[in-house]
Amino acid sequence: xxxxxxxxxxxxxxxxxxxxxxxxxxxxxxxxxxxxxxxxxxxxxxxxxxxxxxxxxxxxxxxxxxxxxxxxxxxxxxxxxxxxxxxxxxxxxxxxxxxxxxxxxxxxxxxxxxxxxxxxxxxxxxxxxxxxxxxxxxxxxxxxxxxxxxxxxxxxxxxxxxxxxxxxxxxxxxxxxxxxxxxxxxxxxxxxxxxxxxxxxxxxxxxxxxxxxxxxxxxxxxx
Numbered sequence: 001x002x003x004x005x006x007x008x009x010x011x012x013x014x015x016x017x018x019x020x021x022x023x024x025x026x027x028x029x030x031x032x033x034x035x036x037x038x039x040x041x042x043x044x045x046x047x048x049x050x051x052x053x054x055x056x057x058x059x060x061x062x063x064x065x066x067x068x069x070x071x072x073x074x075x076x077x078x079x080x081x082x083x084x085x086x087x088x089x090x091x092x093x094x095x096x097x098x099x100x101x102x103x104x105x106x107x108x109x110x111x112x113x114x115x116x117x118x119x120x121x122x123x124x125x126x127x128x129x130x131x132x133x134x135x136x137x138x139x140x141x142x143x144x145x146x147x148x149x150x151x152x153x154x155x156x157x158x159x160x161x162x163x164x165x166x167x168x169x170x171x172x173x174x175x176x177x178x179x180x181x182x183x184x185x186x187x188x189x190x191x192x193x194x195x196x197x198x199x200x201x202x203x204x205x206x207x208x209x210x211x212x213x214x215x216x217x218x219x220x221x222x223x
Contacts, residue, residue: 019160040175081138094143109196117189
């Protein structure tokens with residue numbers, strides 16, 4: 001039986017989808033889905049582009065090397081940048097950290113798409129831009145996950161965190177599938193352009209994040 005102070009029924013406290021009862025979480029979750037799948041599509045497109053660059057350069061045997069360089073450039077900033085991303089989430093307005101990180105990521109993605117469509121992309125450009133994207137994601141993830149429990153009541157906090165984690169993991173499966181489906185009709189440059197354009201949609205998370213940061217509370221649940 002739920003306690004008198006609990007705003008939710010006992011069954012809600014353990015429901016895996018309980019976080020969806022909160023409007024702010026639903027808005028934030030939609031932006032999270034868009035950001036996650038866009039990131040998965042972009043990684044797929046970058047991998048295809050690396051192989052295409054090796055072929056264009058007349059050294060198809062270097063395709064594996066190019067992929068390795070991209071992997072290293074993506075791993076190192078993300079590994080070490082997470083520390084600084086956590087510090088930024090603690091010291092600054094989390095809403096602004098998320099907004100700056102995602103706006104910067106959209107700009108980097110736009111530059112990558114323009115260079116690719118224009119035929120000016122090189123492996124050096126690709127390595128540098130992939131590293132920048134990885135570093136920016138390190139500043140986006142910590143404040144985003146810190147905000148998730150604040151968008152719902154405590155009883156639904158684990159639901160919110162679990163759904164957020166599930167969405168982040170799905171980018172490794174769904175994102176590449178979407179990228180593969182789009183790369184034939186749009187080309188690699190087109191897929192990268194779609195990913196860059198989705199950066200505007202990711203800002204859908206800013207309104208609920210702003211309310212959670214400002215008042216430290218949650219919007220009323222809707223049945």
